[in-house]
Amino acid sequence: MSIYAKKGTLSFPFLRLTSKSAPTAGFLSPEGGAAVTIRADGSDKNKVLITSILFCGLSHILYLKQYVKGILFALIEVIAIINIPKFVKALHGLITLGSPQPDVSIKLRDNSIFMLIDGVMALAVIFVFIAIYVISVKSALKEYKKFCDSKVFTSNRHTFSELTGKSFSLFALAPTVIMILFFVLVPLVFSALVAFTNYSAPDHIPPKNTVDWVGFQNFIDMFSGKTAWTSAFGKVALWTLAWGFLATFTCYFGGMLMAVVLHESKIKLKPVFRSIFILPYAVPSVISMLVWRNLMNGSFGTVNRTLIHLGIIKDVIPWLSDPWLAKFTCVLVNLWAGFPYFMLLVTGSMTAISRDIYEAAVVDGASKFQVFKSITLPLVIYQTTPLIIMSISHNINNFGAIFFVTGGGPTLADSTTTGAAGTDLLITWIYKLTINLLQYHYASVLAVLIFMVLAPFAIYNFRRTRAFKEGVE
Amino acid sequence: MNNPVVRAINKAVVYLFFLVAVFFTLYPLVYVVSAAFSPGTGIASLNILPFADGFTTEHFEHLFRNTDYPRWFRNTFIVALSTSFLTTLFVSLGAYAMSRFRFSFRKPLLMSMLILQIFPSFVGMVAIYVILLRIGGIDQLWGLVLIYVAGNLPYNIWLVKGYLDQVSKNLDEAAIIDGASNLRVFVQIILPIIRPILVFLSITSFVGPWMDFIFPTMVLRSPEKQTLAIGLFNFVTDKKNEFTNFAAGSLLIAIPFVFFFIITQKMLITSLSGAVKE
Numbered sequence: 001m002s003i004y005a006k007k008g009t010l011s012f013p014f015l016r017l018t019s020k021s022a023p024t025a026g027f028l029s030p031e032g033g034a035a036v037t038i039r040a041d042g043s044d045k046n047k048v049l050i051t052s053i054l055f056c057g058l059s060h061i062l063y064l065k066q067y068v069k070g071i072l073f074a075l076i077e078v079i080a081i082i083n084i085p086k087f088v089k090a091l092h093g094l095i096t097l098g099s100p101q102p103d104v105s106i107k108l109r110d111n112s113i114f115m116l117i118d119g120v121m122a123l124a125v126i127f128v129f130i131a132i133y134v135i136s137v138k139s140a141l142k143e144y145k146k147f148c149d150s151k152v153f154t155s156n157r158h159t160f161s162e163l164t165g166k167s168f169s170l171f172a173l174a175p176t177v178i179m180i181l182f183f184v185l186v187p188l189v190f191s192a193l194v195a196f197t198n199y200s201a202p203d204h205i206p207p208k209n210t211v212d213w214v215g216f217q218n219f220i221d222m223f224s225g226k227t228a229w230t231s232a233f234g235k236v237a238l239w240t241l242a243w244g245f246l247a248t249f250t251c252y253f254g255g256m257l258m259a260v261v262l263h264e265s266k267i268k269l270k271p272v273f274r275s276i277f278i279l280p281y282a283v284p285s286v287i288s289m290l291v292w293r294n295l296m297n298g299s300f301g302t303v304n305r306t307l308i309h310l311g312i313i314k315d316v317i318p319w320l321s322d323p324w325l326a327k328f329t330c331v332l333v334n335l336w337a338g339f340p341y342f343m344l345l346v347t348g349s350m351t352a353i354s355r356d357i358y359e360a361a362v363v364d365g366a367s368k369f370q371v372f373k374s375i376t377l378p379l380v381i382y383q384t385t386p387l388i389i390m391s392i393s394h395n396i397n398n399f400g401a402i403f404f405v406t407g408g409g410p411t412l413a414d415s416t417t418t419g420a421a422g423t424d425l426l427i428t429w430i431y432k433l434t435i436n437l438l439q440y441h442y443a444s445v446l447a448v449l450i451f452m453v454l455a456p457f458a459i460y461n462f463r464r465t466r467a468f469k470e471g472v473e
Numbered sequence: 474m475n476n477p478v479v480r481a482i483n484k485a486v487v488y489l490f491f492l493v494a495v496f497f498t499l500y501p502l503v504y505v506v507s508a509a510f511s512p513g514t515g516i517a518s519l520n521i522l523p524f525a526d527g528f529t530t531e532h533f534e535h536l537f538r539n540t541d542y543p544r545w546f547r548n549t550f551i552v553a554l555s556t557s558f559l560t561t562l563f564v565s566l567g568a569y570a571m572s573r574f575r576f577s578f579r580k581p582l583l584m585s586m587l588i589l590q591i592f593p594s595f596v597g598m599v600a601i602y603v604i605l606l607r608i609g610g611i612d613q614l615w616g617l618v619l620i621y622v623a624g625n626l627p628y629n630i631w632l633v634k635g636y637l638d639q640v641s642k643n644l645d646e647a648a649i650i651d652g653a654s655n656l657r658v659f660v661q662i663i664l665p666i667i668r669p670i671l672v673f674l675s676i677t678s679f680v681g682p683w684m685d686f687i688f689p690t691m692v693l694r695s696p697e698k699q700t701l702a703i704g705l706f707n708f709v710t711d712k713k714n715e716f717t718n719f720a721a722g723s724l725l726i727a728i729p730f731v732f733f734f735i736i737t738q739k740m741l742i743t744s745l746s747g748a749v750k751e
Contacts, residue, residue, distance in 0.1 A: 113599075113603055114603065114607070117600060117603045117604065117607070120600075121604075131577075131578055134577065134578075135577045135578070138577055139577075168570070168574075168654075168655035168656065168659075169570035169574040169576055169655075170576075172566040172567060172569060172570040172659075173566070173567055173570050173571075173582075175563050175566075176563050176564075176566070176567040176626050176630065177582070179563070179619070179622060179623040179626060180586065180589065180623060180626055180627060182604060182623075183594075183601060183604070183619060183620060183623030183624070184589050184592075184594065184597070184623055184624065184626075184627065185585075185589060186597075186600060186604065187594070187596075187597020187598075187599075187600035187601045187604070188589070188592055188596065188597050188600075190597060190599070190600035190603075191596055191597045191598075191599060191600055194599065258494065261487065261490060261491075265487045267484065267487060267488065267491075269491075273491050273494075273495065275735075276495055276498055276499065277494065277495075277498055278734075279498060279499070279502060279731065280498060280502075281734070282727075282730055282731045282734035282735070283502065283727050283730065283731065284683060284684045284726060284727060284730055285684060286684045286686060286702050286705065286706070287505070287684075287705065287723040287726065287727055288501060288502075290705070290706065290709055290719065290723075291501045291504065291505050291720075291723070292501055293709070294516045294709060294714075294716050295500075295501055295504060295516075297516070299517075300515065300516055300517030301516065302504065302516065302519070302521055305521050306521045309521055336497065336498070336501070397593050399595075399686075399687065400684075400686070403686070404686075404706075427593075427595075430595075430596075431595075431687065434598055434599060435690070435691070440599055443599075444599075447596045447597075450592075450596065451591070451592060451596075454591050454592070455591065458588075458590075458591035
C-alpha cells in the first residue's frame with residue numbers, strides 16, 4: 001500500500017491507487033499482479049496507452065482480453081519489423097538514387113528510376129503501417145473507456161461480430177485506398193520529385209546511366225537559365241492561360257446566343273434546330289477534332305479548296321501552319337465542339353427563371369431587350385459562374401482540342417530543342433517532352449506548375465460544394 | 474413590332490442566322506458521312522461537294538477485312554465495360570463507407586481525396602508507367618483499366634458520398650437494428666437509393682475510355698492490343714492519309730454515341746442543371 005502511495009506522490013499517474021474499491025480485472029488477484037490488471041475507474045489510462053505504444057496490440061492482449069484483435073495488430077507490427085531492412089534499403093536508394101557503375105553490365109547497374117519509385121512506394125507503405133499503429137492505440141484507449149463505463153470486458157465473440165461490422169468499412173475502402181495510394185498519390189509524389197532530378201535524355205536515362213538530385217536547377221533553367229527554354233515556357237504559359245479564357249468564353253457566349261435565339265424565336269422548326277445544334281456534343285471529340293484537322297489542312301483541306309473554287313481566295317489560307325492563324329483555328333474548332341454544352345446549360349437555367357419576374361417587368365413597360373439585359377442575363381450568369389470556372393480549368397488541360405487539331409504545331413524556331421510549337425498548351429508540351437523528347441525533368445517542372453495553376457480553381461470548386469460548406473463531417 | 478414587314482424581316486433574320494449556324498454545325502459531320510461512302514483514300518482526292526464522288530461501301534469492308542478494326546473495337550469495349558463496372562462498384566462501396574461509418578482517419582482520407590482529384594492522372598504518367606512495368610501491366614488491357622478506375626475514384630466517391638449524405642439514414646439504421654448485415658443493407662437499401670447517380674456514373678465512366686489517347690499510347694504496345702482512338706488516329710497521321718477509312722471507322726463509333734446521347738439526353742440535362750443549382 002505504501003508503495004502505491006509513494007509512487008503516487010512521485011506522480012506516476014498510471015500506478016497511482018485512487019480507489020481501493022474500484023473493480024479490477026486480470027489474470028491474478030486484484031492485490032497481486034498489478035502488471036496485467038487494470039482498474040475500471042479510468043485511472044489506468046496511461047498504462048494502457050504506454051503498453052499499446054510499446055508494441056502494437058500489446059494492451060489488447062495484456063489488459064483488454066481481446067486476443068484476436070491484439071494478435072492481428074501484433075502480427076502487422078511483426079510484418080513491419082521483418083521488412084525494416086527492405087524499407088531501409090528503399091529509402092537509402094531514394095536518397096542516393098544509385099551510383100554510376102560504368103564497368104558493370106547494363107542489366108546489373110543501379111536503376112535510379114526504379115529506386116526512386118520504390119522509395120516513394122516504401123514511404124507510402126510505412127505511412128500505412130503508422131496509420132495502423134495509430135488506429136491500434138486509439139482502439140485500445142476506446143476499449144479501455146468502454147471497460148470503465150460498463151465494468152465488463154467486451155467478450156471476444158462480441159468483438160468478433162463488431163469486427164465484421166466495422167471491418168465492412170475496411171473492406172469497402174481497402175481497394176479504393178490501395179488504388180489511390182499506388183496509382184494516384186505515388187505517381188504524383190514521384191513526378192513532383194522528378195522535377196528535382198536530371199532525369200532526361202541523352203545522358204541520364206536508366207538503366208544505362210543513373211539520375212541524380214539537382215535541387216532547383218530545372219526550375220532555374222526553365223525560368224531564367226536557358227534562353228530557349230525560358231522563352232518557350234513564357235510563350236506556352238501565356239497561350240495556355242489565354243486559351244483557357246478564350247476557349248471558355250467563346251463557347252459560353254456562342255452557346256448563350258444560340259440558347260437565347262432559340263428561346264425567343266417563335267419559328268416552328270425550333271426542336272429540329274435544337275437537335276442539330278446538340279450534335280457536336282454527341283460526337284466523340286477525337287473524331288470531330290481529327291475531321292477538322294483534315295478539313296482545315298492548308299494544301300489539300302476541303303475548306304481551302306472550296307474557297308478557291310468559289311473564287312473567294314487566290315492563295316491557300318495557312319489555317320494550321322501560321323502560328324497566329326493556327327491559334328485562331330483552334331479557338332474556332334473548339335467553339336464548334338463546345339457551344340452545345342453551354343447552350344444546354346443556359347437553356348436549363350433560363351427555363352428555371354420564374355415567370356413572375358418577366359410578367360412584372362412587362363407590366364412595368366420594359367422592352368424585350370431590357371428584360372434580357374436586366375433580368376435574364378444577370379440571373380443566367382450568376383447561376384452558371386461555377387461552371388464557367390470549371391470549364392476554364394478543363395480547357396487549360398484540354399489536350400484533345402489542341403493535339404488532334406494542330407498537333408501543337410506549327411513548329412517555331414526553337415521547336416527542335418524544346419519541343420514547344422505554336423499552339424502547344426502546357427499539357428501537350430508535357431506530352432511531347434515525355435513521349436518524344438524524353439525530357440522528364442522539364443516535363444515534371446511543368447506538371448508542378450500545372451498543380452499551381454489548377455489549385456485556385458479546385459479550391460474555388462470545393463468551397464462552393466455543399467460538403468465543404470457544412471464542413472467535412 | 475406589329476408591322477408585318479418588320480415581323481417578316483425579323484423572321485428572315487432569325488432563319489438566316491439559324492441556317493448559317495446549321496451550316497457551321499453540320500459541315501464537318503456531313504463531310505465524314507460523305508467521305509465514309511466515297512471512293513478514294515485521301516481527303517485531297519475528294520470532291521468539295523459532299524456525296525459528289527459516287528457511292529461505295531469498300532471502306533467498311535476494308536476495315537473489317539484488312540485492318541484490326543474489330544479487335545480495336547473489342548479491346549476498347551472490354552476496357553470501357555470493366556472500367557465502368559469497377560468504378561461503379563468501388564465508388565458505391567467507398568461512398569457508403571464514407572457516408573455511413575465513422576472510423577479513424579476518415580477525415581484525412583476525405584480531405585486527401587478532395588485534393589487528389591484536382592490533378593489529371595496523366596501528370597504522373599511516367600510513374601504510372603514504371604509501376605505498371607513492375608507489376609507486369611504494360612501492354613495489358615487490365616493495366617489500362619487499373620489506371621482509369623484509380624483516376625475515377627477520388628472525384629466520384631465525393632460525388633456519390635454527397636448524394637448519399639442527403640438521403641435520410643432512417644431506412645438503413647432501421648435495417649441494422651433489425652439485424653441486417655452491412656452487406657445486406659448495402660445491396661438491398663443503399664444501392665437502390667443511389668441508383669440514379671450510379672447510372673450517370675457508369676455512363677460517364679464507360680464513355681471516357683473510348684476516346685482517351687494518352688494512356689493507350691503509353692501502356693499498349695503490341696498492334697493487337699490497340700484501342701479505337703489509336704487505331705483511328707493512325708489512319709490520318711502525317712505519314713499516311715486514309716481519310717475515307719478513318720471516316721468509315723469513325724462513323725461506326727459516332728452513330729451509337731449519338732443515339733446513346735439522344736436516349737440519355739434528358740438525364741444529362743437534368744444532371745447538368747443539377748450542377749447549376751448546387
